[in-house]
Amino acid sequence: MPDDAIAAHALAKRYGRIGALQDLTLRVARGECLGFLGPNGAGKSTAVKMLVGLVRPTGGAAEVLGKPVGDRATRARIGYLPELFRYPDWLAAREVLAFHARLLRLRDAARAIDTVLDEVGLRERAGDRVGTYSKGMQQRLGLAVALLGAPEIVFLDEPTSALDPVGRSDVRALIERLRARGTTVFLNSHLLGEVERVCDRVCVVDRGRVVAQGTVEALTGATRGVRVRLDDGWREFDCAPAEIPDVIARLVREGARIHAVEPNQTTLEDRFLALVAHA
Amino acid sequence: MNVVLFAVLTLRELVRRRLVAAVALLTLVIVAFTAWGLHRLATAVVDGAPIADAGVRGTAAGIVIMLAFLFSFVVALGAALVGAPAMAESIANGEILAVLARPVRRAEVVLGRWLGTVLALAFYIAVAGGLELLVVRVTTGYVPPQPLTALAYLAGVAAVVTTAAIALAARLPALAAGIVSALLFGLAWIGGIVEAIGLALGNARLADAGTIVALIFPTDALWRGALYALQPAVFGALAANANANGTVVNPFSVTSPPPPALIAWACGWVVAVLAAGVAAFRTRDL
Numbered sequence: 128m129p130d131d132a133i134a135a136h137a138l139a140k141r142y143g144r145i146g147a148l149q150d151l152t153l154r155v156a157r158g159e160c161l162g163f164l165g166p167n168g169a170g171k172s173t174a175v176k177m178l179v180g181l182v183r184p185t186g187g188a189a190e191v192l193g194k195p196v197g198d199r200a201t202r203a204r205i206g207y208l209p210e211l212f213r214y215p216d217w218l219a220a221r222e223v224l225a226f227h228a229r230l231l232r233l234r235d236a237a238r239a240i241d242t243v244l245d246e247v248g249l250r251e252r253a254g255d256r257v258g259t260y261s262k263g264m265q266q267r268l269g270l271a272v273a274l275l276g277a278p279e280i281v282f283l284d285e286p287t288s289a290l291d292p293v294g295r296s297d298v299r300a301l302i303e304r305l306r307a308r309g310t311t312v313f314l315n316s317h318l319l320g321e322v323e324r325v326c327d328r329v330c331v332v333d334r335g336r337v338v339a340q341g342t343v344e345a346l347t348g349a350t351r352g353v354r355v356r357l358d359d360g361w362r363e364f365d366c367a368p369a370e371i372p373d374v375i376a377r378l379v380r381e382g383a384r385i386h387a388v389e390p391n392q393t394t395l396e397d398r399f400l401a402l403v404a405h406a
Numbered sequence: 407m408n409v410v411l412f413a414v415l416t417l418r419e420l421v422r423r424r425l426v427a428a429v430a431l432l433t434l435v436i437v438a439f440t441a442w443g444l445h446r447l448a449t450a451v452v453d454g455a456p457i458a459d460a461g462v463r464g465t466a467a468g469i470v471i472m473l474a475f476l477f478s479f480v481v482a483l484g485a486a487l488v489g490a491p492a493m494a495e496s497i498a499n500g501e502i503l504a505v506l507a508r509p510v511r512r513a514e515v516v517l518g519r520w521l522g523t524v525l526a527l528a529f530y531i532a533v534a535g536g537l538e539l540l541v542v543r544v545t546t547g548y549v550p551p552q553p554l555t556a557l558a559y560l561a562g563v564a565a566v567v568t569t570a571a572i573a574l575a576a577r578l579p580a581l582a583a584g585i586v587s588a589l590l591f592g593l594a595w596i597g598g599i600v601e602a603i604g605l606a607l608g609n610a611r612l613a614d615a616g617t618i619v620a621l622i623f624p625t626d627a628l629w630r631g632a633l634y635a636l637q638p639a640v641f642g643a644l645a646a647n648a649n650a651n652g653t654v655v656n657p658f659s660v661t662s663p664p665p666p667a668l669i670a671w672a673c674g675w676v677v678a679v680l681a682a683g684v685a686a687f688r689t690r691d692l
């Protein structure tokens with residue numbers, strides 16, 4: 128499909144004997160949010176670095192916005208938050224952004240910079256040197272750099288790894304705003320809750336190989352049964368989703384005091400742990 | 407265009423990191439110190455009479471050459487210590503990742519870092535070298551034959567060492583790239599001495615070995631250009647005489663400027679090594 132934001136065919140990277148990523152075949156439609164999940168060392172960062180042109184594939188091919196990876200003009204239309212980075216501590220956040228704005232040849236740079244500073248909540252401290260920033264603030268600056276110039280695709284490599292719970296929920300809200308705007312999001316993460324909440328689709332990698340791909344619902348499976356908390360604790364009842372109200376009604380008729388009801392669903396975490404369980 | 411952006415970034419870092427301030431302060435101290443020493447020389451009284459003008463100038467000429475020699479080491483070390491991190495630091499701390507994901511050519515990063523470093527060093531050479539020569543002139547009245555040519559040759563030394571440091575730093579960490587390029591400068595200097603000894607002793611093998619080193623790392627040829635431009639004609643004549651007799655080897659005087667072919671070689675060397683650095687950077691994974 129010419130309309131894919133990202134299309135990878137058997138993309139692979141070897142570092143000497145280590146197959147960092149093997150045979151990644153993947154499509155991300157425009158406007159989609161893909162969660163790229165995997166334990167540490169699975170090959171997530173390697174995949175993103177190949178897609179933004181920092182690492183040369185040793186096998187396969189990939190296209191971003193219809194152009195081969197690394198295409199220079201296309202790189203003006205993508206944003207990238209690396210996993211590990213430190214900005215020069217002698218520059219202010221605003222200066223880091225101004226430098227990137229020049230590399231992007233942004234016309235109204237001052238406005239674009241204010242927009243992304245607001246987006247990540249760094250406006251008040253934007254004039255301070257990065258050397259005085261906490262790790263979380265540096266991460267926010269990295270996000271601001273990735274969002275500068277309203278890119279069509281944003282690659283986020285573990286965006287919440289340095290953030291506190293408030294920061295994490297801010298990033299989730301940010302990703303939701305990006306999706307609402309139609310921006311394609313490629314989200315690397317090992318935080319399942321995060322991916323489950325914001326992503327349309329998930330690709331699970333382990334030790335360089337894709338082990339599962341699909342919508343969150345497809346991966347977690349349909350709801351089966353219900354968990355109910357009674358006076359003496361949680362009890363499970365096996366039933367189809369449509370039968371849940373009947374089960375509850377019967378319990379009430381029988382005089383049970385019901386404190387809580389939860390559909391019994393495999394979480395993405397259960398599924399993930401099963402997929403990457405190493406023999 | 408992007409080359410200029412990276413060059414400006416490099417220069418801005420030097421200013422912000424207070425390197426410029428620290429170096430300026432130290433240079434002023436050294437200049438003041440030489441001014442004081444030369445003033446004492448010019449006004450010294452020996453056996454109840456001031457030293458003759460010719461004596462003062464001759465001594466000043468020797469001091470200028472000694473100072474230039476030390477200065478060439480400072481400049482070479484500066485090039486290694488500024489050039490290598492200018493390239494390697496942003497790779498080591500991951501800052502380059504987001505930058506290279508922009509519509510930027512990797513060559514622009516290498517050339518910009520090179521340009522920024524060479525400009526900073528050229529500026530330093532012009533200011534510090536110019537100040538020293540001015541002090542010599544004011545205190546003793548001595549002006550070397552071709553002061554500007556000498557400074558240009560020293561800038562050439564800086565450019566060669568910077569080129570090596572940046573090309574190495576495209577693949578190596580800052581410390582390794584800096585140390586190796588500084589060592590190469592030292593090696594070239596030793597090569598120059600070996601060549602001079604070979605010439606003095608009429609030993610063709612020694613002389614050839616020195617020449618080969620001069621071709622591999624052309625800083626010594628440029629240093630001799632600076633030396634030739636600074637020494638009064640009489641020094642060169644003395645050196646020629648000594649060489650002819652096969653007696654004394656004086657690494658602080660030369661009989662002729664480096665041949666144009668050697669200068670062309672040095673320029674070609676810079677272009678080729680820089681191109682190799684660009685190729686090394688373009689083909690690496692980050």
Ligand SMILES: Nc1ncnc2c1ncn2[C@@H]1O[C@H](COP(=O)(O)OP(=O)(O)O)[C@@H](O)[C@H]1O
Pocket residue numbers: 142145146147148165166167168169170171172173174691
């Ligand atoms: N530059 C490199 N040289 C050698 N091995 C590497 C390099 N980068 C990554 N690897 C290896 O490739 C594998 C995948 O790494 P990475 O993509 O960083 O994983 P993830 O981001 O999923 O944690 C790991 O085994 C890692 O050690």
Ligand SMILES: [Mg+2]
Pocket residue numbers: 168171172173210284
């Ligand atoms: Mg990673």
